[in-house]
Amino acid sequence: MNRLNKSQKEKVRHFQAITDCNESLAASILRSNNWNLERAIEYVFAEGMEYSNIKPAVLEKIFKEYKDKDEDLVMAEGIGRFCDDLGVDPSDPITLVISRYMAAATMGEYTKDEFFRGFQRLNCDSVSAMKKKLPTLRKELSDDDKFKDTYEYAFGFSREKGQKSLTLDTAIGMWKLLFGIYEWTLCDSWCDFIETNHKKAITKDTWFQLFEFAKQFGDDLSNYDEDGAWPYLIDEFVEWRQEQEGMKA
């Protein structure tokens, strides 16, 4: 807390008054919103977060259980145990939802802040409490809007540190995972196309727009307008699909 300057402290107090959450969480939310009080508050209400006043000491204990020996992070091994305790497979998409609640920045590691945030936002004071929440969280995957959040979150989460785009392999893995839930039937076809024709990293724009594309068209591309603003990869995909269908016919 000492690192905060006067005006920042002021803002944290304001923020707490409105949102009724603890000090460290308030500070971290404000920091992630660039110390813009209004935006931070909007963010909180938009997320519909319930801020519990779960004692940091409780969370500290849980965190210590999974924490890496050397670093102040939960690393791959800890995450594995965490998943085991939750009773989920680490490759289960539900882990994406949990990570999203933590707002974890990178795959394979949770910082302390992130870890805390997740428990607080889900209002859980133990792993077993979180386990009870799982069915509710799983529902988020079948809700279109919530799924979109998870999908978009997945881009930043899967990206390697310091990279702007997503490597092709990761992207394809993620797509298969996510669209498997979303049941977009053209996903395999899309991945084939990307693997054979693109062979480059996937930009954020393409990632984001692909979901819109899947949502809008499903597996019927007959109304697609290539003069629209769709990314060129999607244009090419549609053309490729049509060619393939033409060859079959």
Added chain:
Amino acid sequence: MAARGGGQVGPAKKLKIKPLKLKPKLPANFVETTWAKLQRSIQAVFAEEKVAYSFEELYRAAEDLCLHKKAGFVYQNLVNECEAQVTRVLGKLSQNQGSTFLSELEKEWQTHCNQLLTIRSIFLYLDRTFVLQNAQLKSIFDMGLQLFCQQIEKSPGMERTLSSGLVEMIALERRGDQSVDRKILKSLVKMLLLLGLYSKHFEGEFLEETKSFYAKEGADKMRELSVLDYLVHCERRLEQEEEKCKEILDALTNSPLMKIVEDCLLKRHLDEILDKGFNKFVDQLKLVDLRRLYKLCFRVGGSDLVRTALCNYVKEKAGEYVTDDKNRSRMVQNLIDLKAAIDKVVLECFDDEESFHSSLKEAFEYSINLRQNRPAELVAKYIDAKLRSGNKGGGEEELENVLDSVLVIFRYISGKDVFEAFYKKDLAKRLLLGKSSSIDAEKSTIGKFKTECGSQFTNKLEGMFKDVDTSRDIMAGFKNSASVQSKLKHGMELYVNVLTTGYWPTYPPVEANLPAELRDYQEVFNKYYLSKHSGRRLMWQNSLGLCVVKCKFKKATKELVVSLFQTVVLMLYNDADKLTYEDIEKATGIEPKELKRTLQSLSLGKVRVLVKEPKTKEVNPTDTFAFHYEFTAPLYRLRINNIQLKETKEENQNTTERVFQDRQYQVDAAIVRIMKSRKTLSHTLLISEIYSQLRFPIKPSDLKKRIESLIDREYLERDASNAQIYNYLA
């Protein structure tokens, strides 16, 4: 009544007119006898016999009758007589509707008309008074015709026989039967016209027959004749029909008749005619036939088809030239020739129609831009070949013509930046290696581009000329500067072109260990130049250097015009007779690729001043090179620097790549410029704005890539609520 004369007054003499004592009386049977007289005469006329009375007498008789109020009686009787006559004559004819029917009918008709005229003369008084006063009565002549007409209509089949007989005659004539008697034809048609029977049966039947005749003929001839002959045939047919119509038929028939003929002979076969004949005609430049074709098509409203055919022809031909990579050296010349030929065709055969010109422009643009860069590059090369010295043939005027015609092709090119890049590269070589045939021609060419594309386009090209001019002044100053001359002692001459970066193509710097003498000179010039123009930086472009060296061979001393690299290699042989590849590489420091090219030109080209061991066709790092002391050549001065002029593959690729790179920057710049001023813009609007700003062709998909790249680089973002809208990120 009194008459006075002199002074005498005599008794007045009365003149008294007394009435006739006896009222004049007509002879009792006056009417009967007079009419009988007349009737006999009429019958005699009809029978073609001698009339017993003089016509004068008969006329009087008719007049008398009329004066005695017997006009009605006379007219009625006359009608009866005529009717009897017509019935008799035509009744006889209707029995015989054989082959001679038409000629007999014609004869009867003529006779009937003559007889009517005679009779009318006799009854002229009647015709002029009684008939005229009674509107419902027809004049004697008309009455006679009407009776004739009625009779024809009454007789079974006669009308049919008549019109089909006529139609048959015409058909015979069409088939080329010379024996058809046009006189009969003509007079019978005239008869039909007079009797008002023309349009009733004849015209329809005639047109029907015409249609079936020409439909068949069109199909047959189309099969039998070549298109060329077919067109000649059509033209003749049209003329014949026109003439026939004028001579025989009613003027009103003309337009439906011609329409049928045109329809059957031309319109129906238009596609086939154009399909089979057009390309061949243009290929062989058959101007007369093309003109005929156009005229005929124009008649039937097919000039649009001709235009399309011409455009397709151009597209096909030009497209073939453009995509034919094997004969690419001929491409530009082929296009020029094609354009000239087509222009000639349009001018001479197609009335120089404006619409043709604009369609042609489209066609040419379409085919030339089938390939993005090659045509632009080849046009630049074509001009280069014409402007290079040693280009044989033609004086200044011819060169001018050639340039004008190549400019036409240039206009069609949409990627003018590609052209500019290649042109610039070639121009640089011409200027620097002294290969330009004439500076005047160069300048006039640039002038042409300037009028065509504006000064922005030629700005840099003109800058190149300026550099060459300034360099000349600098060198003059350099030579006259005493301080400089005192430092130069090697007895060589140095000429430097100072090139402004940006005007000239960029050249990758190629290192080489220059001979000490040269290095000294460069040093001196550097100092001299920088003392005059401080704050500038000079970079030596070794690859563009040109040297003239003297070389002593066994037989004679020769002057060799060589590139700087060649010089560097040759200079090594001042101290040695034989060197290995490695030695040379080490001593010169030239990079392997360039060195190989250089050695190849010296040992494997036309002029071989080095002897390679072993004698293979490739230069290998294991080879050795010896000075060819025995070298002989008829000329004193020898050029071996052609490798400099020749364009290497890499060079070509570089130029193209650079153009694309430039385009990318230009697209990015345009997008940012637009978005900066608009802040928010929908995709479609942005695309159309970009297109309005760019001066080269680019695919929409490439534009998208640039937009996405800018999104990735965070110049733009998609609007959160609508992905079709972009926002500018400051």
